[in-house]
Amino acid sequence: MNRQTVKQAFYKSIPVMAGYLVLGIGFGILLQNAGYGVLWSAAMGLFMFAGSMQYVGVGLLAAGASVLTTALTTFMVNARHLFYSISMIETYKDAGKYKPYLIFALTDETYSLLCDGETPEGADPALYRFLVSLFNHSYWVSGCVLGSLLGTVLSFSTAGIEYSMTALFLAAFTEQWLTAHDHIPALTGLFCTLGCLLVFGRANFLIPAMLLITLVLTLLRRREEDTL
């Protein structure tokens, strides 16, 4: 293992460290409050490695959701990963033995660090990308475990910590609203879901909302593609 490459990969991953630790800790506390301890938290961090879906997953576990709802929700929440992968097909083409892990660990944040395809002079690109992904994964699992342990020892009430999940999505929504020229997709998501919540009620609105969003966006396709 090349020391220099480890160092370069570590520097590259530093901006993700704080975010993953804080969000991981928030997730661990939430999961602990829902009645699932440190092993569950570590397992989800290790095998799912998907920040927002793990937050949604706490809700699904707590509600005792069905396998179908869980699978469909995961599909919709994480569908964007299809498109990260599509755009990395070329970049990861020659990654050899590192390729399966690189694909597994392609989170939003790892994608944002590696999508430009740049690697440092003299470093083995596949090894460098593998190490960046591995550092990020280790921050995330550490955060999840730490949060779970904190959740058991905190002497003050953590009531209200669940709002961090709302804040996570609201910040992402605001950020993409500020960068996007076309607000129709965001509004479609907001209003289709609101409509389904009113019609189907709190317990059953998620799947109808996903179907309606896909349908409306499909119908709007010609119009949307003309706007760009």
Added chain:
Amino acid sequence: MRAAILIAVMSLVTILLRFLPFLVFHGQTPPYVAYLGRVLPPAIIGMLVVYCLREITPTAPPFGIPELIASAAVVGMQAWKRNSLLSILTGTVLYMALIRLAF
């Protein structure tokens, strides 16, 4: 046991989504898939915002007022500083303070 199954399902679907393009597409992406890839992410984030706020009852105290104030803080902070972590921390701390002190 049920939790283990649900976590396995979530993990498998996530892994499948990440691997599928590498197994299926070698170069060309169908235009409809590329279109969904562009418009679905912002729509799903909008859906998740509503999903997170589903427990609010606007007709009974506290009328969702803590959520409203904290959410305004998150949006305002994000528009001002463009730093997600800062927005999330501000909103969450404010919300935790509001439900203890004011509501």
